[in-house]
Amino acid sequence: MTPAVRLLQQQQVPHELMDYTVDSAENLGVAAAEALGLPQAQVFKTLIAEFDDNRLACAVIPVTEQLNLKLLSKAAGAKSARMAEPKIAERSSGYVTGGISPFGQKKLIPVFLATQALAFERIYVSGGKRGLEIAVAPQDLIRCCHAKVCKLCRNV
Numbered sequence: 001m002t003p004a005v006r007l008l009q010q011q012q013v014p015h016e017l018m019d020y021t022v023d024s025a026e027n028l029g030v031a032a033a034e035a036l037g038l039p040q041a042q043v044f045k046t047l048i049a050e051f052d053d054n055r056l057a058c059a060v061i062p063v064t065e066q067l068n069l070k071l072l073s074k075a076a077g078a079k080s081a082r083m084a085e086p087k088i089a090e091r092s093s094g095y096v097t098g099g100i101s102p103f104g105q106k107k108l109i110p111v112f113l114a115t116q117a118l119a120f121e122r123i124y125v126s127g128g129k130r131g132l133e134i135a136v137a138p139q140d141l142i143r144c145c146h147a148k149v150c151k152l153c154r155n156v
Contacts, residue, residue: 002128003094003104008136011144016135017127028098029063032124032133040064043124043133044117046100048089048109051078056092060102060125060141061114065153075112075150101128102145111145113138114152 008015020035022028029045032038040063047059047067057076059067069081086097094106102111102125117123117138125141127134141147 002101002132003106004101004126004128004134005104007104007144008134013136013140013144015140016122018124018133018135020131020133022098022131028126028130033063036124036133038124038133041116042120042122044114046102046126048084048092048100049081050084050088051076052080053078056084056088056107056109057081058093058100058102058105058109058111058145059114059152060111060117060147061152062116065114065116067152068154071150071152071154072112075148075152076110095126095128096130099126099128099130099132101126101134102141102147103134104128111147112152113142113145113147113149115149116153117141118149 033040033043043063073081092107124133
């Protein structure tokens with residue numbers, strides 16, 4: 001059981017766990033969608049970014065999209081952002097790269113959820129390890145993670 005799953009159980013958040021086989025650490029979100037037969041637009045990846053002032057943030061965006069760092073910076077009130085180094089992301093979240101969940105992270109950092117999530121009853125995010133997805137209502141993610149919903153991808 002991962003910290004993400006424990007958090008959801010402790011807070012009595014309705015969720016569903018879905019396991020899939022991991023072949024490689026690349027494009028895990030797309031691989032999860034394909035392995036589980038899910039629409040890619042409903043599967044979200046969790047990215048850790050670092051701002052110019054060294055603060056970290058978690059961005060949750062569709063696996064089909066790329067994070068726009070300028071939009072994230074604007075949403076966080078920072079001048080600029082870059083993707084955090086994998087070691088920094090792993091140390092902060094307590095999860096391995098490719099399995100970072102927005103739930104149950106070791107250090108509490110701001111979470112930003114892409115607006116696309118609101119189009120769905122449920123979205124799928126990492127369960128805290130490679131090969132585990134959690135189906136959860138976007139509103140529950142917002143509540144549990146104190147997430148700010150905003151435009152994070154250029155194509156929206």
